[in-house]
Amino acid sequence: MLVAKNVIENSCQICNFTKNLMKMEASSGILSMIYEMKKKCARVDQLLMDDLNISQSELLFFSALDTCKGLNSPELAKNMGLSPSRVSRVVDKLVVNGYLDRNTDATDRRAITLCLTDKGKEIRTKIDKVRNECEARLLDAIPSDEIERFKVIISKIVKNM
Numbered sequence: 001m002l003v004a005k006n007v008i009e010n011s012c013q014i015c016n017f018t019k020n021l022m023k024m025e026a027s028s029g030i031l032s033m034i035y036e037m038k039k040k041c042a043r044v045d046q047l048l049m050d051d052l053n054i055s056q057s058e059l060l061f062f063s064a065l066d067t068c069k070g071l072n073s074p075e076l077a078k079n080m081g082l083s084p085s086r087v088s089r090v091v092d093k094l095v096v097n098g099y100l101d102r103n104t105d106a107t108d109r110r111a112i113t114l115c116l117t118d119k120g121k122e123i124r125t126k127i128d129k130v131r132n133e134c135e136a137r138l139l140d141a142i143p144s145d146e147i148e149r150f151k152v153i154i155s156k157i158v159k160n161m
Contacts, residue, residue: 037138044134052123057082057090062099062124063131065114076114099123 049059057080064080077084091114094100099120105111116124142150 041134044130048127048130052126054123055090055093057086058094059127061087061090061094062116062120062127065116065124094120 045056045059048054049056052059054062060080060082064076074084077087080087082090091100091102095102098117101113101115101117103113103115105113139147
């Protein structure tokens with residue numbers, strides 16, 4: 001009876017170990033898939049940056065900025081996840097290249113108003129078009145009745161990270 005009990009306990013330990021191992025492999029598999037998807041999206045962004053001759057920070061800026069918005073540098077830096085000095089350099093370069101107009105806010109001299117020029121709007125349109133096409137390819141792999149569920153799951157993952 002004692003032998004049978006030990007065999008059962010050892011079997012349970014092996015089962016638990018196997019279950020935990022399978023969970024680890026499943027989570028590793030998911031993480032690998034996320035990294036693979038990230039690499040593919042990064043390739044799309046890299047092609048965009050090469051084609052438009054802009055840096056990653058500038059690409060981020062185009063994605064983060066509305067057509068015309070009054071902002072101060074610390075607020076913009078926080079929204080973009082960049083240091084205020086980096087944002088200032090990006091803004092300077094975009095102004096010099098004719099993508100952005102920078103004006104002092106009439107009501108608050110500490111704030112600046114950043115507006116995309118027509119040239120900047122063209123770049124933003126190209127970025128949006130390529131990214132929308134990429135997202136459409138991603139969603140093509142998912143049956144239409146499962147897309148909303150996929151979005152919910154991704155939102156949960158992002159929220160819990």
